[in-house]
Amino acid sequence: MAVYATLEELLTGRDLNAGPRHRLRRLPEGEQPCAYELFTVTPSTHLIGAEISDIDLRDPVTPEVFAELDRALLEFKVLFFRDQHITGAQHRDFAKLWGELEIHPFLPQGEVPEIVRFEKGADNVGVENVWHTDVTWRERPALGSVLRAVEVPAAGGDTCFADMAAAYDCLPKQVKERIDDSVAVHDFTLPFGIGMDPEKLKEMQEKYPAVEHPVVRTHPRTGRRTLFVNAIFTTHILGLPEDESEELLKLLFKQAAVPEYQVRFKWAAGSIAFWDNRAVQHYAVSDYFPRRRVMERAAILGDRPR
Numbered sequence: 001m002a003v004y005a006t007l008e009e010l011l012t013g014r015d016l017n018a019g020p021r022h023r024l025r026r027l028p029e030g031e032q033p034c035a036y037e038l039f040t041v042t043p044s045t046h047l048i049g050a051e052i053s054d055i056d057l058r059d060p061v062t063p064e065v066f067a068e069l070d071r072a073l074l075e076f077k078v079l080f081f082r083d084q085h086i087t088g089a090q091h092r093d094f095a096k097l098w099g100e101l102e103i104h105p106f107l108p109q110g111e112v113p114e115i116v117r118f119e120k121g122a123d124n125v126g127v128e129n130v131w132h133t134d135v136t137w138r139e140r141p142a143l144g145s146v147l148r149a150v151e152v153p154a155a156g157g158d159t160c161f162a163d164m165a166a167a168y169d170c171l172p173k174q175v176k177e178r179i180d181d182s183v184a185v186h187d188f189t190l191p192f193g194i195g196m197d198p199e200k201l202k203e204m205q206e207k208y209p210a211v212e213h214p215v216v217r218t219h220p221r222t223g224r225r226t227l228f229v230n231a232i233f234t235t236h237i238l239g240l241p242e243d244e245s246e247e248l249l250k251l252l253f254k255q256a257a258v259p260e261y262q263v264r265f266k267w268a269a270g271s272i273a274f275w276d277n278r279a280v281q282h283y284a285v286s287d288y289f290p291r292r293r294v295m296e297r298a299a300i301l302g303d304r305p306r
């Protein structure tokens, strides 16, 4: 039964395109952007993303610089840095300024245990080309992630980020009413369980059982509502028949793919992207096979979504 057929029309139809997407907001209502004094901020779009320059992350980050970076992260949701040739330990120490770091139980480690390494090439194709939020299969998904390019192909391998506050704001009223108090289940099994030895899978499922998160969370710092379901880890919405849950989730997943909510970053070795995982989804474009692309990431533990 196509329960959401009319909502599907609303989401993809002309009316919506001509409407709310023209009124996207970077900050909560009534808040004016403040100037940044300790580095240069160049917005990448009117909504999401900013390049931070005139800063060297090898230098100690003073409390004043930290405060401005933290404010910029909340305002722009993803910060881009260029030519930061830092070590794994410096990468870890930078991310750690925002909180405790995650030790990822599935992904390969980099130079230090808190850093994971994505090494792609002729025998390892990039698979992070699905819109997602990091580690939502944990009770406390990441607050943010700091991703650093170690080696990248001359062309391709960009990463896209989508503003999930805008994605929520622009949903039709009927859909918002439908999801505002809903809860969804998130599970690591789909991506990380593939090919895992059944005994090991059972052990990991006991250690990391499926978790429940609100479909719409309120950002703990900005107070904005963000859409918090993603196509890698969200399995279903509680209390709905399977087909309805699947149909609704598919509609919600599509929101990340709207170009007006996005920014796309082209990497070079030494580039860094620091995203607010409570506010964005991301997608690693997998268009460079069989060339090499090596990235390292630190994920900062966040709070329990509410």
Ligand SMILES: O=C(O)CCC(=O)C(=O)O
Residues within 6 Å of the ligand: 118, 128, 134, 145, 147, 158, 159, 282, 283, 284, 285, 295, 297
């Ligand atoms: O390699 C990328 O661009 C992003 C990979 C990813 O999903 C992540 O670092 O969380």
Ligand SMILES: [Fe+2]
Residues within 6 Å of the ligand: 128, 132, 133, 134, 282
């Ligand atoms: Fe990711």
